[in-house]
Amino acid sequence: MSGFSDKGGVLHVDDVPLPDIAEQYGTPCYVYSASVIRDQFNALKDAMKRVLPADRQPLLCYACKANSNIAILKLLQTLGSGLEIVSEGELFRGLKAGFSGDKIISTSFGKNESEIKACLNAEILQFNVESPDELNNINKFAAEMGKTANILFRLNPDVSGGGHSKIATGRKEDKFGNTAQDIRTLYKLSNEMSNVNPVGISIHIGSQVSQTGAFKPAFEKLAELVVILRNDGYKVERTDIGGGFPIAYNDEQLLDLDAYARLVADIILPLDTQIQMEPGRYMVGNAGVLLAKAQYIKQTPSREFLVLDAGMNDLIRPTLYEAYHGVRSVLNHNTNTKTYDVVGPICESGDIFAKHREINEVNANDLVVIQSVGAYGYSMASNYNSRPLPPEILVDEDNICLIGRRQTLEDLIARENIPKWL
Numbered sequence: 001m002s003g004f005s006d007k008g009g010v011l012h013v014d015d016v017p018l019p020d021i022a023e024q025y026g027t028p029c030y031v032y033s034a035s036v037i038r039d040q041f042n043a044l045k046d047a048m049k050r051v052l053p054a055d056r057q058p059l060l061c062y063a064c065k066a067n068s069n070i071a072i073l074k075l076l077q078t079l080g081s082g083l084e085i086v087s088e089g090e091l092f093r094g095l096k097a098g099f100s101g102d103k104i105i106s107t108s109f110g111k112n113e114s115e116i117k118a119c120l121n122a123e124i125l126q127f128n129v130e131s132p133d134e135l136n137n138i139n140k141f142a143a144e145m146g147k148t149a150n151i152l153f154r155l156n157p158d159v160s161g162g163g164h165s166k167i168a169t170g171r172k173e174d175k176f177g178n179t180a181q182d183i184r185t186l187y188k189l190s191n192e193m194s195n196v197n198p199v200g201i202s203i204h205i206g207s208q209v210s211q212t213g214a215f216k217p218a219f220e221k222l223a224e225l226v227v228i229l230r231n232d233g234y235k236v237e238r239t240d241i242g243g244g245f246p247i248a249y250n251d252e253q254l255l256d257l258d259a260y261a262r263l264v265a266d267i268i269l270p271l272d273t274q275i276q277m278e279p280g281r282y283m284v285g286n287a288g289v290l291l292a293k294a295q296y297i298k299q300t301p302s303r304e305f306l307v308l309d310a311g312m313n314d315l316i317r318p319t320l321y322e323a324y325h326g327v328r329s330v331l332n333h334n335t336n337t338k339t340y341d342v343v344g345p346i347c348e349s350g351d352i353f354a355k356h357r358e359i360n361e362v363n364a365n366d367l368v369v370i371q372s373v374g375a376y377g378y379s380m381a382s383n384y385n386s387r388p389l390p391p392e393i394l395v396d397e398d399n400i401c402l403i404g405r406r407q408t409l410e411d412l413i414a415r416e417n418i419p420k421w422l
Contacts, residue, residue, distance in 0.1 A: 003033030003287060004371070011330045011369065015398040018291055018330045022367055025391050025402065027293040028310035030378050032067075032403075034075055034396035036287035037374075041079050044245070044279060047257035051265050056275065058264075061105050063243055063280025064090050066375035071394050071403035072284060073097035082125070084278040088115040091122060101125070105240065105276065107154070107202070109176060110134075116141050119149075126150040128202045128240060130176065135190060142195035151190060152200040152240055153183045157221040159205050159214070177203070180225045187234050198234065200273060201225055204242030207281055210252060212259045215244075219267040226271050239273040245282035249372050250324045281375035288374025290315055290390075291330075294366045295345065303341050306362055311344030312351040313384040315370060315377050319350045326371035327353060329360045336361050342368075346385050378404070386412055 003014055010017045013033050021031055041060070048057055061082035064073060068090055073083070074097040083094045086108040094104055101122040108115065109130050116138055119127065129135050129151050142149045156177025178186065183201065190198040205218050219241065226236045241264065245255050268275055292310035299305075317323040327342050329335075338361045342354040353370055362368060381389055388411060392404035 002039060003036035004289060004369075006333055009331065009333055011328070011333075013289070013395045016395050016400055018289075018369065019367060021393055021395075021400070022291055022293070022330075024400075025393055026406065027291055027367070028308070028314050028390045029291050029406070030288055030373065030390055030392045030404075031291050031369075032072065032284070032288045032374055032392065032394045034287075034394055037072070037075055037284055038079065040283050040287070041076065041081065044257060044277075044282070045080075047261045048264070050258060051261035052269060052275075056269060058241075058275035058277045059103070061103070061276055061278050062283055063278045064094065065379060066280035067284045067288070067377070067379055068093050069378070069392055069403055070097045071392075071401065073099070075394075076283065081283075082276070084280070088112075088118045091115070091118055091124070095122060105278070107204075107278070111137070113137070113141060117145065120145050120147045123147075126152055126199065126238070126240075128152045128154050129186070130154055131178070132186060132189070135186060135193075135196065139190075139193040139196045148195050148197055150197050150199050152202045152238060153178055153186050153198070154202045154204070155180065155183060155222055155225060157203055157205065157218040159218040159221070180221070180228070183225060184229065184232060187229055187232070191234065200236050200238030200240065201229075202240035202242065202276075204240075204278060205244060207244050208246040208252075209244040210246045210255055212256055212263055215241075215260065215263060216267070219263065223267050223271055226273070236271070237273055238276065239268055239271060240276040240278065241268060243278040243280055243282065245279055247281055247285035247372060247375070250326065283375075285375035286372050288377060289369040289371055290373045290377060292368050292370065294362050294364055294368055296364055297362070304338065306340035306342045306368070308342065308344050308353070308368060310353075310370070310390070311346040311385070311387060312348065313346060313382045313387050314344070314390055315353070315373055316380050316382070317373075317376055318353050319348075320380075325353060325373060327357055327359055328369055328371065329362050330367035330369060332360045332362070332366065334360075338362075342370075346387075383407075383412060388412060 061084040063084045082103040083099045101124045104124040107128040154177040292308040296307040344351045388407035391406040394403045
C-alpha cells in the first residue's frame, strides 16, 4: 500500500517505523497515513480536471461514514472536499472539523426530526430525499423554522453495483431511492410546497464498483429522468452521481478514473447541471492499518492459529462481510512463510480475520498489521466483550498525532447507572 513500506526490514507508515508507534501507544491501534488520503483525493480531482471543463468540476463530498474522525475530516476539508453525511452526529463532526453548511449534503435514510432541524440550522447545501414522508417532514420542519430546504430526489435505477450484496444499494429490492415515476410525482408535490426547493436528482449504486461500464446504465437512467422532468416543466440544476470507487484489498482491479471521467463527460456533462460526487472508502480505505500484537501461536491437529490482541470488535468487516484484508508481519520479512488462521480473542467462532493465510512466520509478541482498514474499520468498531476501543494515530511524513485516545475501563461504564433499589 502507498504510505506503508518496508524500510530496512521494518514496516513503516510514511517515515515512521510501526514498532515506534506500538511502543508509544500500545496495541491494538489504528494507524492512518495522511499522504495516502491526499494522494487519493488528488488522483480523483485530477482525473476530473483532465476531462471536464474548469467551470464544471464536480464537488467531491467525502462520505464520512467510512471514517468520521474529526482529524481525517479536517484533512479532507483543507484539500477542498465537501462532506456527505448520514446522521446528525456526522453533521456535528463535520461542523467541528470546519466544514461550512454549504459544502454538506445529507443523504441519510430515515431522517428524524432532530437531524432535519440540525441540518436546517446549519443551512446545508441540500437534502437527498428518500421518500414522500421524508419530503413532508422536511417541508414541515422548514416551515416551522422559517427556512427553505434545497432537495434532490434519490433515484433507484435498478442497477447492481459493488462487491458483497450488503454494499449494493441501487437494485429495486434495496431500500434506497425512488422509481423514476415516483420522482415525477414527488417533483410535482414539492413544487406545491412552500418550504422546499427541488433542484435535482441523485443516485448511488453501491461500493467497490471496479468496472466503468457498471455506472453507464445508472447514468443513462438519471439523464433520461432529467430530460423528462424538464419536459414536465421543472428545473433540474444539480445531479449527485454518488461514489462507489473501489480500493485494493487483495489485488482487485481498480477503476480507471480517466475512463470514469469520460463517462461523466459523455452522459452527465451535457445535462448542464452542477455535478456532485460522494467518494468515501476510496479516500481513506488504503490509508489505514490495524496494528496488533501476536499473543499466542496455538497449534491444533488441523490448524495453526495466530492469536492477536485485536478482535472482531475492533474490525468487524471480515465477520460481517466475509471481507478480505491483507495480513503481514511488521518485522521478519525474510523468514519462512507459514499458514495461519489469524484470529482474535473474542468469545465467538466468527472472530477470524483470515483463514489459511500464508504470511511470514510470526512468534508471540511480534507485531502484525491488518491492511486496508481506513474505511469501515474504527467507524464500525464496538465494545463487544467489554473491550475498550483502540486509539487512532495519524502520521504525516514524520509527524505523529494521537487523534483518538484509547478508551479506559472507566469509559466503558461511564454512561451506565445502577438503580437505587438494587
